[in-house]
Amino acid sequence: MNFIKKYISNIIFFAFIIFLFTPYGLPVRATLIKGVSFITTRVFSMEIDKNKREKLSSYDWQLIDLKGDRVNLNEFKDKVIVVNYWATWCPPCIAEMPSLQDLYDDYKSKVVFLFVANDEKEKVEKFVLDKSHTFPVYFQISQAPPQMQSNSLPTTYIINRSGEIVVKKTGAADWDSKKVKDLLDELLP
Secondary structure (H helix, E strand, O other): HHHHHHHHHHHHHHHHHHHHHOOOHHHHHHHHEEEEEEEHHHHHHEEOHHHOOOEEEOOEEEEOOOOOEEEEHHHHHHHHHHHEOOOOOOHHHHHHHHHHHHHHHHOOOOOOEEEEOOOOOHHHHHHHHHOOOOEEEEOOOOOOOHHHHOOOEEEEEOOOOEEEEEEEEEOOOOOOOHHHHHHHHOOEE
16 A cells, blocks of 8 residues: 555556557547647648748649549649548547538538548548548549658648649648638638
């Protein structure tokens, strides 16, 4: 009993660390990240200055969806596009998914959404089904244009109708925020 009293803070600390860095801690990490990222989204601008925006050098990017249908980025020239790279094992990705789903629900008829999974198809199908997500999920068949290649998850791009990258955001964000919706409304015809 004396041992427990003496080392209780160490025991709690190690239990917390084990919980955070095991699969059981994934929802906890996602919730913590969600809170922090949603605050930063509301405070800081995600939009790239007009004179610093990169333009896509190519629209030749082949993707395949969960049903096996192929699409090419070429099909979406002259449209506003949201591209999100994500994975089921990524806590920041999980944290931002509900806000991305809400944004998709509000803008799916006006904006092209490409949710590009970096994961196994079976895991993605289960994740999307379990979370009741309805947004379109794709897997890469060919490499993305150089301006859209990223080694970090999640990474989200918003591309205007001229092919300029207006937003490149690495890490979780509140995509259903007024800032993002105002930006999309501004980009739409």
